[in-house]
Amino acid sequence: MQAEDSEAWVLASRVGPVARIHLNRGDARNPLGAEMVQALSAAVGEASGQSGVRVILLTAAGPAFSAGGNLGNLGDRLAAAAGPDGRDPIAAGNRRYGEFLTQLVNVPQVTVACVQGAAMGGGAGLACAVDIAVGSPEARFGFPEAAIGLVPGQILPFVAARLGLPAARRLVLTGRRIDAAEAHRIGLLDYVADSHQALGALTRQVLESVVATAPQASACTKRMLGRLPVAPLQASGALQGYLDEAAELFAGQMRSEAMEGVSAAREKRPARWNEAGELSALDLA
Structure with a gap:
């Protein structure tokens, strides 16, 4: 892993057929600002x-894989002027994440995520959105957007494609968080390591299995998987129109x-719309 640029948002490196992209x-x-x-x-592009890259591996620094969208600059984002086309700059920024996920699912290489901690929103x-997700026992997942008044529209097609509706x-x-065991049970994680220390070895085994397949057969198989009716219309105009609206x-x-x-x-504190406290009077016996 390259470590010479501590200010870089991502660090890119390559070992043989594996290109590694490290959230830094x-x-x-x-944060996914x-x-x-x-x-x-x-980096994905x-x-x-x-030539010769068979796998794109996503890893992350620190205790969390990614906390999701950056809301720390909310005031600046709300105050930003509309672009020359009159489009809301918040919508344009949000849409760029959908463009990136569309790019990611359409690369010919197999994509793998190594999730060492929390992955939210x-x-x-x-x-x-990756082809194969590997996680440590400390991995946690959740979609808190609706709880804070947002809509996770850019990621919904990819979440539904992996987990089912x-x-x-x-x-x-519900915004409920799930642990690695539940994520594995529902298919969000494909593999879970026995311990945090074993995550690297398990990920390496998965990478070895991928690169042991025939390159053209692997690429063609991935392309055909993306064309199945159950896929999220990855390369279609329908998906792009949906993401624009989202x-x-x-x-x-x-x-x-x-x-x-x-x-x-x-x-x-609870949001002003949160009426959960009133549910204590609900008799479900």
């Missing part, structure tokens, strides 16, 4: 164009309910 903001839990998404997109979506509904509509919904929520939701989360 561990101190901030690897504009700079990180741009760096990820550039470069890796996918290199867009981070969980990233784990869902019932599990996707359950997770995104970005506008996200921007609308950011400018309305999310203002209260994010404030409540920061202040560690």
Whole structure:
């Protein structure tokens, strides 16, 4: 792993047929803001164009894989002026993540994520978008967007494609977090290591299995998988139209309910719309 540039958003390296892309903001839990998404997109584009690369491996620094979207600069984002086309800049920024995930699922190489800790929101979506996800017992997943007034529209097609609609509904509509064992049970994780220390060895075994397959057969098989009716219309105009609409919904929520939701989360209090306390009177006997 390259370590000479501690300021880089991602670090890219290559060992034989494996191109590794390392999220490099561990101190901030690897937020998926504009700079990180741009760096990820550039690194994936470069890796996918290199001759002999069979696998693109995503890893992350620090205790968390990714905490998801960066809401620390909410005020600046709300105040940003519309672009020359009049489009809401929040919608445009949100849409770029869907563009990156579409890019990721369409590369010919097999994509693998090594999830060492929490993957929330867009981070969980990233784990869902790869071909194979490997996790440590400390891995945790959740989709907290609706709880803070947002819509996880850019990641929903990829989450539903991996988990199926019932599990996707359950997770995104409740915001409940799940551990590695539950993630493995529902298919979010393909493999779970016995311990944090064993994660590297397990990931290496998965990589060895991938590169042991015939290169053209592997690429063709992946392409055909993407064309199955159960796939999230990965390369189709229908998916792009959906993601465009989702970005506008996200921007609308950011400018309305999310203002209260994010404030409540920061202040560690229930949001004003949260009526869970009243459920104590509900008799379910």
